[in-house]
Amino acid sequence: MKPRKEFDEFFEEMKDVDRSEEAKRNSLLALKDRIETKRKRNIFPAFISLAIIAIASFLFITISNPSETEQSAKPLSNEEVIMAVLEREYNGPDDEYLRLMNNWMNLQSETKAENQEQYNQLLQSKEYTDLMDYFPNTFGEYFSEGVLTSLINSNLVFKYDYFLEDTDIEMHLESVEIKQEKDHPNIYRPKIEVSLTNSKGQKIYHTLQEEFIFSTSEPGKIGRYNITKDGDGVTLKEKIKNFIAYVGDD
The missing domain is CATH 3.10.450 (Nuclear Transport Factor 2; Chain: A,)
Incomplete structure (x- = not known):
């Protein structure tokens, strides 16, 4: 569920409820925290995936392109x-x-x-x-x-x-x-x-x-x-x- 839609549903549910300003504020903060946590969960796996791809690419390039020392390690004339x-x-x-x-x-x-x-x-x-x-x-x-x-x-x-x-x-x-x-x-x-x-x-x-x-x-x-x-x-x-x-x- 998108954050904007969650906010809309939340306010629709709460509009007829008689609550104090502090209670409303606490509820809003709790919802915001829940949404931010969910967003972090979605970002973190993506970051790991990108890191794995980057490491794999580095290893492939390293294996495919030997160092100067390895390239120069040829028999002497x-x-x-x-x-x-x-x-x-x-x-x-x-x-x-x-x-x-x-x-x-x-x-x-x-x-x-x-x-x-x-x-x-x-x-x-x-x-x-x-x-x-x-x-x-x-x-x-x-x-x-x-x-x-x-x-x-x-x-x-x-x-x-x-x-x-x-x-x-x-x-x-x-x-x-x-x-x-x-x-x-x-x-x-x-x-x-x-x-x-x-x-x-x-x-x-x-x-x-x-x-x-x-x-x-x-x-x-x-x-x-x-x-x-x-x-x-x-x-x-x-x-x-x-x-x-x-x-x-x-």
């Missing part, structure tokens, strides 16, 4: 994988790696391990597990399974940070020219230029070449990693150790 490894390897020193390595070395020097069993106990220490976790956390996504362990054992990752420690020298990757083998498309031999700079702003450069062989069973993963050529018979390690001697030469 081989060139991007190579660049990611070189940027980590030739920008240093890596202070976190050095901290973890020193913690492990200090533990070994402070703790006697007279037999294999005692040394195995050291390998369960936080110092060792933190260091070992840092390798896969840094490089793990770029190498095929099992390869990273052999690189760690042969000191082919973080290979220059130890020499940069306790010096005022920083190493930076300057440029990379990535060359793919024509006859072997899974082999890349990038030409790399790095710089060494001390706190006085003195800088020298070094050029080397590395080899990346991508796995045929795990696409996008490096299956082998080697240094093939180091600048004209002088190694980068030697230039770090004897930096001042090479300042005037480059």
Whole structure:
């Protein structure tokens, strides 16, 4: 029943009744309150329906349109994988790696391990597990399974940070020219230029070449990693150790 009609019927019923002004006023207020309550009941379910429709629409749009992160989560190209490894390897020193390595070395020097069993106990220490976790956390996504362990054992990752420690020298990757083998498309031999700079702003450069062989069973993963050529018979390690001697030469 519409509010206007309810008011008309109410006054029709009450016109012949002899009531005080206060009673009439109270009756009118009671009727008005009843009508307002009924109106709220009608509005509230409608509001809920609209809210449900809005939420459903939002969820549909969200599912149909993935976030930028999801859209960009596509496999890296081989060139991007190579660049990611070189940027980590030739920008240093890596202070976190050095901290973890020193913690492990200090533990070994402070703790006697007279037999294999005692040394195995050291390998369960936080110092060792933190260091070992840092390798896969840094490089793990770029190498095929099992390869990273052999690189760690042969000191082919973080290979220059130890020499940069306790010096005022920083190493930076300057440029990379990535060359793919024509006859072997899974082999890349990038030409790399790095710089060494001390706190006085003195800088020298070094050029080397590395080899990346991508796995045929795990696409996008490096299956082998080697240094093939180091600048004209002088190694980068030697230039770090004897930096001042090479300042005037480059």
